[in-house]
Structures are given as structure tokens and as C-alpha cells.
Amino acid sequence: MGPRVSLVKQQVLPFLPADAVPIGPLAGLVEDEQGGVVFICGQATFTFAADDSVGRRLAAVQLVEEKIASVGQVMAAFGTTQGTLWRWRAAFAADGVAGLIPTKKGPKGPSKLTDRMVTRIRRLDEKGLTLAAIAAKVGVDTATVRVALGRRAGSAGWQARHPGATADTGESLADPDAQHSEDPGGETDQDTADQEDANALVLPVLPVPVARRGERAAAREGLLVEAPVVLTEGAHLPVAGLLLILPALETTGLLTVFESVFGRLRNGFYGLRSVILTMLFLALLRDPRAQGATRVNPADLGRVLGLDRAPEVKTIRRKLAEVASHRRGADVQAALAQVHAAAHPDALGFLHVDGHTRVYCGKRNLPKTHVARLHMVAHATAETWVADADADPLLVVPGVPGASLAQELIRLIPELRAVIGQDRRATVIFDRGGWSAACFQALTDAGLDVLTYRKGDFDPLPEKAFAEESFTDPDGITHAYNLAEQTVQLPLGDGTGGTIRLRQIHKRTETGTQIPILTSRTDLTGAQACWRLAGRWRQENYFGYARHNFALDALDCYTDQADDPDRLVPNPTKKHAGQAVDRAHAEVAAAQAGLAKAIDKATTQAGRRRNHGTATVNPAAGQTLAAARDRYEDAKADRRETPTHVPLREVRPGARVLDEETKLVTHAIRMSAFNAESTLARMLHGHYAPAYHEARALLREAFTLPGDIHVTGDRLHVDLDPATAPRRSRALAGLCQQLTDTETTYPGTNLKIVYTVKDQPDNS
Structure with missing residues (x-):
């Protein structure tokens, strides 16, 4: 048995002084008329004199920031309130120790009370x-x-x-000797x-909008045309940055066009203005469908709409269905295109036209078409889009199922003329899908020029024919090309033997490949034509951007209707007849090979000595060939008699198509949102160095910024919170100054909007 070990019992030293006020499990505060000391784990960590309010506040803040004690524990130990401690922490986070220095209370800015x-x-x-x-x-x-x-x-x-x-x-x-009780934090009563x-003179933070029960009751009885705008004033209101879009929205004419085309909706609390603005704001928040309203606080969106709350999903869908029931979506598109043309006349010299397919994955019997981006055939609806020279969307027209881009271009000529005017000449830019000499002739006859790629085989030009050409675009970027030219005559294919004469520019790549470009413009240099045609990719970029940000391919409405039963569609029997001809031709070739083999066999037999130079060809081979030729002729005759197109009712009875009216309306709203955003992005170029690549990213952030909203006289002041970086805040401040100079009024009021950014100088 080992030696006995004696344990020495000694009293544990106290963790904190006896008179210390505990602050959580680790810290304590000792404070008297001389000052105070904060102990952490038994060690004096913070000390301050009795008149050192900054040191006392710093100690309280550091205990919370370093997670040594909770907010409630620090409040109880220092004898302060949660609001006071919150202000200390906010001031320390913003300005460091200097922010904890007591300042004069009261408003710091200019008074609203003139x-x-x-x-x-x-x-x-x-x-x-x-x-x-x-x-x-x-x-x-x-x-x-x-x-x-x-x-x-x-x-x-x-x-x-x-x-x-x-x-x-x-x-x-x-x-004069009246004394006031003083709390331990140095703040008096x-x-x-x-x-x-x-x-009392400061805006309330996140005020709850006043419930408008009386107006809603009147709306239920059908006594209210539309709820008037009543703006809720307050500080740090979420998504106040959405109001930045209003000056640029005026240039699109969205609200004016909808009011002129549809007048007003049926009596109710939510009218045409509030529904259109709701859909527009949801698009700017990158949740553009009706169900996006479930992901935004209705009170937050209601404040910027001038209402107590934004409409719900079912209300938005019901209102959009009411708008679509007027069947005037095409009129809205045409009117918006007219406003865009008037606002941007310099961008109409070149028009980009391209088709877009929206894939459909439902159960309805929709027509099939080739979806280029998926490299497959699928159920889809087709649209034809027109964009201006800057690739901003100008007009969208529902496409005819199964129609080619060349057919759509011919059908679109009256609409293009209505937009640009009857006398103005413009160049239509499109891809190889519009290749058709007849289409080229129709466009030139209408006073429109063409610019496209050549489709099919062509004769390459010799290498010595090429020369270097360059062009400097409006952004100051120089583009160099290796080009050669010739003039070509294309047959119209209408049976008259007519042709169309066009200019063909060959662009030679670094690998030696020649890309032929066709145009009817003779005044453009070859380099200008190449640069302009390459600009069509910006329209493709818009399709990709709109799919991800503006729900380009969303259904928006599940209503369908019967397809035109008399519409001519490709006859599938024609394809089968062609396949039968191919099979019959293969049989003829096989029979001919069999006859040749029989002749070779007879020749071999005739060469034998015992046959004396004679032999008989097997007659079955000749009979087989004759029968194959008869079947071949019959198959060709059957193919000739089979029509290439038949009415839809004979091929797909009961075929359906989606109703496009709601989609035309939502397209109009989202196109306007994109174009208004483009206007703001161009305005940022003078204020934001990386605007060429990051302008839209900055705007996406700006739309989500909170801010203060208040009314002074006939002015609506929108004072946004700073952005995530100082340079972004400075850029937004410069943009705000430009927007304020437009003196835009809030829709439905006579209030002119004044935009500012907090902590940024006002240059007005």
C-alpha cells in the first residue's frame, strides 16, 4: 500500500471584488464617486473617471461587441436603456471612439418648417x-x-x-439651481x-401605413374608382430605392399608354396605375411574376405605391385577366413602340429582328417547333421581337406557328413602317433564319434595307482580294476586319426568272474561313456593315438576360384557345411519300446490282469450253428490276399527288394554342422596366467608373435600398440610405441629382420628386 497523500484545502480566491456588480458569468463593474472599473475574469480591463462618459460608454459597448455579456446584462449593470445602448453601439460602429462623445441633442439638418x-x-x-x-x-x-x-x-x-x-x-x-437626476451613463432626464x-420633428422609423378601411369598404360596394395616392412618411422605409425608376419610366410612356388604351379598370381599391406599378416594381426586384408579391412585404411595397399595402397575388392575376379581356395587347405594344421611337429617334436607323421560342412543358396539345438554344424540337410558342440600334426591345409580335423568320419579316413590314414612319429609311438586321430572296425583295420594295448573313453555298474569293479595314464605334473602340467585296444576283424563285442585286462582303477570319454578309446598303463601309451585323448578338444577350431577370419565358397565364383549324401545316404524309420514293429507289439500285451479278455469272458460264461461248441470263433478275422500277414510278407519282400542306384539322384535330393577350401585357411592363433601367444605366456613366460593366448591378442594389420619404409642400423627398461602398453611394448621389433635375411628379399626384443619398453632399 502506497504512502498516504494529504490534501491541502485552501479557500478559492474571489473571482470579482465583493462590491462588484456582476455582468454575466465573466465580468463585473465596480463604480463609485471616483469612477469605475470593469473586471473580466478577475482582471481589471476597463477603467474610467467619474466625468469620463466616453470611457464608460466604451466599456459598455466593448462588453457587448466582444460577446462577454449580453445586451440585457450590460443594460442592468450600467443602468441604461436598450435604446441608449443601441445608439452607443451604432455610433461606435460608424465613427469609433469619436462617435461616443456626447453631442448637442436635436435635429441637425435644415428645418422643414419654413x-x-x-x-x-x-x-x-x-x-x-x-x-x-x-x-x-x-x-x-x-x-x-x-x-x-x-x-x-x-x-x-x-x-x-x-x-x-x-x-x-x-x-x-x-x-437656476434646479437639479436633474443623472443616470450612471451621463445622460440626464x-x-x-x-x-x-x-x-417629434424626426420621421418615424418604419411606420405602419394607416389602414384605409373606409375606402376598401367603398370599393367593395363599387363606389370607389381607384384608391388615391396617400404616401406614408417615414425613415428607413424598405425598397424606397424603387422610386428611382420613375423619371426614366416617364420616357417609356408605360402608364400613359395603358391609360390611353384601356382607360380604367372596373371600380375597386386597386386601379390600373397601382397594378401596373406593382408589376413594374416586382420586375425591378427581379421577381417579376404575380406570385412574386408573396416574397415582398405588402406594407413595404404599399408605401412606395402610395397605399396601405400592395395587392395580393390573386388580385394581381384578376386585374391582369381583366386587362387581357379587352384584347388590346397588340395596341399597347404598338403605342409603346411609338413612344420609344419619339424618345429615341437616333436609334431607329437600324432595327434588329429575331424570333424567340418559349418552351412549353404543360399537357396541352401545342404545336412543336425547333428550339435553337436547346438543339431539339419541343412544344413551344413563337414570338418575333424588334429592337432598336442599341438592342433595347421595341416591339414584340406573337409569331404564327410554324412560320419562318422570312415569312414573319414580310408580315412585320406594316408594323415597322408604323413605328419609324412611312418615309424614313431603316436597315433591318436579322440572322440566316430570314434568308429568302423574296423576303429581301419585299423589304427593299417597302423602302427598308437588309443586312444579314448569307445562307448556303457560295464561291469564296481569292486571298489577294482581301484588305484590312477598321471602324471606330461610338464608345471609341476600334474594330479591324479583313474584307473583300463583290456583287451578287439572287434568283427570286417566284417562277418569273427575276433576281435581286445585293452587295456581298466577305469577312476573312484568322483561320482563313470566309463569312459572307449580304446588304442592300451601298453607303456603309465594309467594316461598318460587319460591326452593325455583329450588334445583333446584343439582342440575343437581351433574351438571355430577360429569361433570368424578367421572366421572359414565364407563362403568366394558363388560358388556351383552339388553334385555327384551317391553318395550313406541313403534311406528314408528304414526308412518308418521300420516304417511300427513297425506299423504291434503293430497291431499283439493288435490282440493278442483282441483274449485273446475273450477267456476270452468265458470262462466266459462257467462257467454259463445254458451253461453246453461250449462256442464258437468269430471267428472274430482269423481272425483279422491272418490278422495282414500276414501284419507283408509282412512288414518285404518289409523292407528286400528295399535297405539301393540309389544313390543321386533318393532321392535329383539337390542337390548342396559348392565349397571348396576358403575355403581351406583361411583356410591355417588363420591356418598359428594362428600357427604363437602361436609361438609368447610361446616366450612371458620368458618375461611376466601372459603369460599362457594373451599372445594372449597381441599379439592382439601388432598387433594394431603404430610405426616408417625406413631403414638404409640393415636394416628395426620397433620401436613400448609403450603398454598400462609398463610391457606389457617390455614383447614386450624382444620379439622384440628375433625376431631381427632371422634376418628375409621382404618378397620381402633383408632388415633384427630390432624390438624395444620405451622407452625400447635396449639389443643388
């Missing part, structure tokens, strides 16, 4: 109006009205009625009173 506004408020008060009625008429809150009328401590009228009181404290001047008075 002399003119005070005079107006007092006149309205003389008429007997209530404070709430005066506030509504002038556009301020009731606390501001009280100040203007001298009914709040600190105002001139209040001092006149209380000559023995100070303007700041409201205490009697006859008692008077500070709290001053803060309450200051807050």
Missing part, C-alpha cells in the same frame, strides 16, 4: 381646421403644426405664453426630454 409654411398653417388654424386636417393639407405631421402654432415647448409662441421658462428645458428661470422633443 416661414411660408408657418404662415399657411396659421391661416388654416384661423379657419377652424383641426391639427390633423392642417397637417394633411400642408404635408407635415401634427407635431410640426403644433410648433408652427406655438403650442410646443421651445417654439416662439410657447415662450410668449410662458415668459418664465427657457426655450430648451421648459424650467423656470427663477430657479433633461437629455431624455430633449430627445423626445427632437423626435
